[in-house]
Amino acid sequence: MFVLLNENFVDRTECLIDIEDRANQFGDGVYEVIRVYDGEFFLLHDHLRRLTYSLEEAKIDYDIRHHKLAEQLQKLMDMNEFKEGGIYLQISRGASPRSHPFPADTKPTLIAYPIPVSRPTESQEQGINAILHEDIRWLRCDIKSLNLLGNVMAKQTALDAGAKEAIFYRDYDHITEGSSTNVFIVKDGVVKTHPANHFILNGITRLYIFYLAEQLQIPIVEEVYSIEELKHADEVFISSTTSEVISVTNIDDVQIGNGKPGPIAQKFLDAFFKHKDVEQLSNTN
Template sequence: MFVLLNDEFVNRNECLIDIEDRANQFGDGVYEVIRVYDGEFFLLHDHLKRLIYSLEEAKINYDIHHHNLADQLQKLVEMNNFKDGGIYLQISRGASPRSHPFPKHTQPTLIAYPIPVTRPLESQEKGIEAILHEDLRWLRCDIKSLNLLGNVMAKQSALDAGAKEAILYRDYNHVTEGSSTNVFIVKDGVVKTHPANHYILNGITRLYLFYLAELLNIPIVEEVYSIEELKNADEVFISSTTSEVISVIKIDDVQINNGKPGPIAQKFLQAFFKHKNIKHLSK
């Protein structure tokens, strides 16, 4: 496997990172996972736009255009003859003697490499179960940072309970998102999802569903909703780069839509690949 390390392509066993890289000691960095279908990136422009946002918000001085990152990632796909899966990339603030303040003279460290991702066809066909879990993460979830311990612990709680996802809430009246997904509810034909603010990550697949909703004439609104609304929804579904669209058919002990994937989620899923050649969702 070839790995992109800063501006060089190296074999995986040659990808050496300093032990004092701030990604290791502080989670001081940001990342993206970009889907590849049939050798082509899906919504690369939008992922890189979000990467720029995360870098700016984290005050990491890395210019993706100066480094020709889009071209480098395309070359990475070609060098690995990579047809289907994901490209993981992260940019840390760089290596420096351990100290909390930003180092003054360090260079950011970039790593990118292919990861195996397969379509979750069984989950899409049958739906999944989820649990409710208190959202104990920091309040800058809009930054796609390497600080994922809260997400990891919530996801593991779901798996320990025999479920696939944890749906997070700040209080009874404030459901936010999943541990690694965005969450949507449907009531009376209207789709509702949390506003894109600092409480959630503005998922690229989330944005793609807004694009599809307009094409499909499905009403969709950004609005905070409660646990009661979640449990009484006609449908619940999640989205992410790796999940695409998956219905949630049970939350804790409450069955959703009689334990079957809902029709609106299925409409999104059926339309998902009809428009996947779109180059970008925003300027």
């Protein structure tokens, strides 16, 4: 397998990273996961726009246009003859002797490589269980940073409880998002999800759902909602690059709706590939 390391394509066995790279020492970097279907990137430009936002907010000096990152990722996919899955990429602040302040003259480190991703068809057909978990993460969840310990711990807690996802809440009654997903509820035909602010990551699939809602004429609003609203919703579903759209049928042993994937989530799932040729989403925030 070929890996893109900065400007070079190297065999995975030859991909060497400095032990003092700030990704290792501080989680000082940002990342993206970009889905590939049938040898084509899905919403590549939106992922790169969000990557630029994360870089700017984290004050990492890396210009994706200057480095022709889109072209490099295409070459990476071609060299690996990669047709189905995802491309993982991360950009750290670079390697420097360990010290908390930003190093003065360090160049960012880029790594990108293919990862296996398959469609979660069983979960989409049957729905999944979830648990509630206090949101212990930092307050800049809008930056897609490498600091994922809070997410990892919540996801493992869910798995240990026999669930597939942990749904975060703050201040006892403020639902934010999932450990690796965005969360939506449906009540009386209206879809509701958390506003795109610093409490959540503005997911690319989340934005795609807004686009699909417009095509399907399904009302969708961005509002903060409570645990009670979540548990008494007609439907709950999650979205992410790897999940696409998956219904949540049980939360902390409380059945959601009739305990089966709901009709609104199914409409989004049915439309998912009918509109996937859209090159760039206009409904971004």
